[in-house]
Amino acid sequence: xxxxxxxxxxxxxxxxxxxxxxxxxxxxxxxxxxxxxxxxxxxxxxxxxxxxxxxxxxxxxxxxxxxxxxxxxxxxxxxxxxxxxxxxxxxxxxxxxxxxxxxxxxxxxxxxxxxxxxxxxxxxxxxxxxxxxxxxxxxxxxxxxxxxxxxxxxxxxxxxxxxxxxxxxxxxxxxxxxxxxxxxxxxxxxxxxxxxxxxxxxxxxxxxxxxxxxxxxxxxxxxxxxxxxxxxxxxxxxxxxxxxxxxxxxxxxxxxxxxxxxxxxxxxxxxxxxxxxxxxxxxxxxxxxxxxxxxxxxxxxxxxxxxxxxxxxxxxxxxxxxxxxxxxxxxxxxxxxxxxxxxxxxxxxxxxxxxxxxxxxxxxxxxxxxxx
Numbered sequence: 001x002x003x004x005x006x007x008x009x010x011x012x013x014x015x016x017x018x019x020x021x022x023x024x025x026x027x028x029x030x031x032x033x034x035x036x037x038x039x040x041x042x043x044x045x046x047x048x049x050x051x052x053x054x055x056x057x058x059x060x061x062x063x064x065x066x067x068x069x070x071x072x073x074x075x076x077x078x079x080x081x082x083x084x085x086x087x088x089x090x091x092x093x094x095x096x097x098x099x100x101x102x103x104x105x106x107x108x109x110x111x112x113x114x115x116x117x118x119x120x121x122x123x124x125x126x127x128x129x130x131x132x133x134x135x136x137x138x139x140x141x142x143x144x145x146x147x148x149x150x151x152x153x154x155x156x157x158x159x160x161x162x163x164x165x166x167x168x169x170x171x172x173x174x175x176x177x178x179x180x181x182x183x184x185x186x187x188x189x190x191x192x193x194x195x196x197x198x199x200x201x202x203x204x205x206x207x208x209x210x211x212x213x214x215x216x217x218x219x220x221x222x223x224x225x226x227x228x229x230x231x232x233x234x235x236x237x238x239x240x241x242x243x244x245x246x247x248x249x250x251x252x253x254x255x256x257x258x259x260x261x262x263x264x265x266x267x268x269x270x271x272x273x274x275x276x277x278x279x280x281x282x283x284x285x286x287x288x289x290x291x292x293x294x295x296x297x298x299x300x301x302x303x304x305x306x307x308x309x310x311x312x313x314x315x316x317x318x319x320x321x322x323x324x325x326x327x328x329x330x331x332x333x334x335x336x337x338x339x340x341x342x343x344x345x346x347x348x349x350x351x352x353x354x355x356x357x358x359x360x361x362x363x364x365x366x367x368x369x370x371x372x
């Protein structure tokens with residue numbers, strides 16, 4: 001089997017990928033990890049197993065960087081070309097769901113401290129555990145990750161390879177009870193090679209090239225267009241649509257907002273959920289920080305009769321715009337005709353301007369949170 005670096009070079013030579021110095025540096029590091037893992041396998045046969053020394057655990061890798069920089073692509077190559085059988089690839093969200101389910105089982109059986117048992121089960125037959133999109137949005141995950149990953153790495157000898165949009169110190173930033181999460185950050189920095197992959201090119205734009213972002217009128221055709229954008233941005237297969245994960249996004253210490261579909265920094269919401277309920281700037285700022293792309297479905301025509309919903313929509317768009325969040329939407333009308341007349345129409349004019357700018361190539365090329 002050709003290693004990761006050889007496969008990466010083949011993709012560049014064939015024109016499927018563009019040469020990128022940051023990607024190549026990451027590919028070289030992952031290729032080296034592959035060789036270390038493959039070289040550490042014990043010799044075959046009964047005598048090889050009897051007299052082989054315990055292989056030394058190679059240092060894992062934490063790749064972080066902005067959206068569209070090739071992290072998931074490199075992770076796919078790494079896992080596909082890694083020449084050992086004891087490997088597992090998982091999306092981080094699904095992995096943590098499995099952890100919580102296992103924890104409930106262990107507690108129901110009253111088997112004592114669940115963390116060592118969970119680590120034992122997860123590491124059975126696994127030497128390398130690869131995650132995509134490590135992100136921590138709730139205190140339940142934050143509270144157990146330090147102990148669990150200490151067990152996996154230091155006690156069970158599992159090599160961790162993961163990607164994230166954030167550097168380790170920014171994980172679960174401002175989260176509830178973050179002090180319990182800090183040891184996990186220290187563990188990452190001590191046990192994993194933290195590797196930035198944050199070059200200037202956003203390859204995500206190639207995936208959504210040619211797709212409009214504002215779709216009107218409301219109906220099946222508009223819905224199909226934003227579904228296509230979601231699947232292009234997340235690499236999730238359309239036939240698995242019913243399995244797209246949801247999440248509870250924390251808003252401060254005591255509240256959260258339900259995100260019906262949340263994957264790889266893309267969040268899907270209904271207008272009614274975002275603007276038809278009592279929400280404020282803190283809600284919309286949390287969304288703008290958590291997601292690089294937001295899809296809003298069902299935006300109605302607005303006017304004095306739904307002035308409160310319109311005011312919330314203005315605040316929402318301000319937060320998305322100021323954080324350079326990409327917006328895909330299904331709406332009853334084009335921006336200029338959303339709030340055409342009546343009390344409040346003048347205040348809505350700035351939102352119309354921002355909605356139009358957010359559809360431009362220049363805006364779409366900006367990084368999440370980047371100054372214009």
